[in-house]
Amino acid sequence: xxxxxxxxxxxxxRHNSLRISITDRCNIRCFYCMPEHNAEFLPRSSVLTFEEIxxxxxxxxxxxxxxxxxITGGEPLVRRDCVELVAMLxxxxxxxxxxxTTNGILLREKAVELxxxxxxxxNISLDTLDEATFVKITRRSGVDQVIAGxxxxxxxxxxxxxxxxxxxxxxxxxxxxxxxxxxxxxGVTLRFIEFMPLDSDRAWQSADVLSGDACLExxxxxxxxxxxxxxxHLSSPAETFVLSSEGREGTIGIxxxxxxxxxxxxxxxxxxxxxxxxxxxxxxxETPLRDAMRDGCDDDMLIQKIQQCVxxxxxxxxxxxxxxxxxxxxxxxxGG
Ligand code: SAM
Ligand code: SF4
Numbered sequence: 001x002x003x004x005x006x007x008x009x010x011x012x013x014r015h016n017s018l019r020i021s022i023t024d025r026c027n028i029r030c031f032y033c034m035p036e037h038n039a040e041f042l043p044r045s046s047v048l049t050f051e052e053i054x055x056x057x058x059x060x061x062x063x064x065x066x067x068x069x070x071i072t073g074g075e076p077l078v079r080r081d082c083v084e085l086v087a088m089l090x091x092x093x094x095x096x097x098x099x100x101t102t103n104g105i106l107l108r109e110k111a112v113e114l115x116x117x118x119x120x121x122x123n124i125s126l127d128t129l130d131e132a133t134f135v136k137i138t139r140r141s142g143v144d145q146v147i148a149g150x151x152x153x154x155x156x157x158x159x160x161x162x163x164x165x166x167x168x169x170x171x172x173x174x175x176x177x178x179x180x181x182x183x184x185x186x187g188v189t190l191r192f193i194e195f196m197p198l199d200s201d202r203a204w205q206s207a208d209v210l211s212g213d214a215c216l217e218x219x220x221x222x223x224x225x226x227x228x229x230x231x232x233h234l235s236s237p238a239e240t241f242v243l244s245s246e247g248r249e250g251t252i253g254i255x256x257x258x259x260x261x262x263x264x265x266x267x268x269x270x271x272x273x274x275x276x277x278x279x280x281x282x283x284x285x286e287t288p289l290r291d292a293m294r295d296g297c298d299d300d301m302l303i304q305k306i307q308q309c310v311x312x313x314x315x316x317x318x319x320x321x322x323x324x325x326x327x328x329x330x331x332x333x334x335g336g
Contacts, residue, residue, distance in 0.1 A: 005303055007064050007269070009279070009313045016067045017235070018060055019270045020053060021335025022082060023074040027105055028138040030127075032166060033331040035200040036139050042333075046274045050081075052293055054088045056271060059299055061095050064306060066269075068097035070123075072335045074273065077106040083113045090118025097121065101164070101336060105142050107149025111156040121160040122153050126190075127168075128175045129182055137171065154186060162253070167192045167210035176215060177222045180243070184250035191238050191253030197319060198281065200330035212239070212256035219243060219252070226252075235267040263316035269309070270335050277306060279313035281334060282327055 007015035025041050026034060048056075060066040069089060076082055090098050099121035100114070107124065114122075126146055128134050134143035153161050165172065165179050176192070183190035192215045197204040219241075220226045229240040229251065238253030256262075263280075270278040275290025287309035292302060318324050327334065 002063060004065050005063055005307065007060075007066075007307065007310045009310050011264075011313075011315055013264075013266055013313070014065075015267050015269050015279075015310055016065050017070075017268045018057065018066045018068070019070045019072055019268060019335050020057065021072050021074060021271065021273045021333075022053065022076050022085060023047065023079040024273050024333045025078050026073065026075040026103070026332055027078050028075070028103060028140040028142065030103075030138050031201065032137075032168065032195055032199045032204075033336075039200070039332075042274050046290070048271075048273065048275045048290055050085045050088060052275065052290065053085065053271075054092075055293065056275075056289060056302070057089055057095075058092050059302060060269075060306065061092050063299065063303055067095070068099070069095060071098075071100040071119075073101075074332050074335070075103050075105070076100055077102050077110055083110065083117050086114055086119050087117040099123065101125070102149075103138075104146035104149035104153075108145065108152045111149065111152040115156040115158055120158065121162075122158050123162045123164050124150055124153065125165075126150065126163045126179065126182075127165050127172070129178050130175070133171065133175065150186070150188075154188070161188045163188055163190045165190060165192050166195050167212070167215050168195045169208050169210045169214075172210045172215075173218060176218050180219065180223070180250065180252060181245050183252070184245045184248050187250075189240075189251050189253060191255055193255040194258040196257050196281070196331075197324075197326045198331035198334070198336075200332070202326065204326075206258070209258050211259045212254040213259070215254060216241070235265050237262045258319055261316060261319070269306075272329070272333065272335060277309045278334065279309050280317060281336075282317040282319070283314075284325070284327060285312070 101123040104124040131143045195209050223243040226241045226243045229242050232238045237255045240253050276286030278286050
């Protein structure tokens with residue numbers, strides 16, 4: 001049996017969680033992620049094939065101790081035959097958790113197939129329940145499709161479904177309460193995520209972030225007591241809180257990526273759709289694995305490159321520092 005090569009960085013953080021972006025394309029255009037017009041996408045030949053993704057995933061699970069994989073994008077459900085890829089990854093022995101983040105637009109048609117293929121958990125993005133606000137955020141119509149997708153996913157029986165809402169000043173204040181009620185009615189967890197500087201337009205300003213504190217304040221005004229219930233789990237970025245709406249109790253999460261970064265507990269690596277391994281959302285460099293594979297690199301050589309990438313990880317993202325510079329790639333091209 002081959003020895004396990006744990007992916008531990010200079011600061012003692014062990015990396016056992018991998019996010020795989022399977023496309024940089026998307027069927028909507030959220031302003032906090034993509035440009036409204038003329039988005040640039042990778043040529044198809046640059047994108048990893050399913051076999052290449054599976055090879056890297058298998059290697060990182062079997063040889064490097066990766067325990068969970070999240071499939072993301074761009075919008076993962078726009079990649080043709082994505083269910084087939086789910087089935088390939090679900091077969092990797094030793095993988096404890098396989099999940100996906102999606103905008104939900106195509107979920108109504110795909111939920112049952114995804115579950116049957118072995119997908120365990122889903123995070124669905126939902127910033128608003130109001131169509132006009134949805135159009136303002138995404139520059140496309142479709143909130144009803146997303147809601148139908150959420151309901152189809154609940155029916156399909158995933159192990160867990162979470163809804164993710166970005167917390168954006170000037171937009172989210174009027175949405176929070178309705179979103180919490182919606183989530184509690186359906187028995188799913190809603191998490192608010194502070195808006196980060198990853199938009200293609202480079203328009204982000206710290207004043208645009210609706211902080212976790214501000215969200216909690218608004219929620220306690222609407223629901224009364226909001227009781228802290230600890231972190232979801234040790235390496236989870238979400239702090240959880242319990243509140244009740246019309247006699248029903250529910251859990252919400254707050255992810256304070258900007259105002260209270262959790263870099264010290266980060267256990268994540270990210271693989272871009274074109275095979276760049278990133279040690280941080282905000283990394284300025286990537287380790288290109290696609291060409292290494294296409295040039296015939298063997299597994300040991302790939303592992304050396306993966307270790308090197310982990311070794312170069314910085315202590316923190318530094319959004320709060322004066323010389324912070326956002327990464328060259330926007331969110332849809334990294335994989336959130
Ligand atoms: N298209 C899928 C979706 O939207 O769920 C998956 C990819 S998307 C990049 C993953 C997550 O990143 C979504 O929950 C989205 O809301 C979040 N996200 C996108 N841009 C962000 C930003 N600038 N700051 C914080 N989160 C962001
Ligand atoms: Fe698409 Fe997700 Fe980015 Fe919105 S956040 S534009 S749904 S990739």
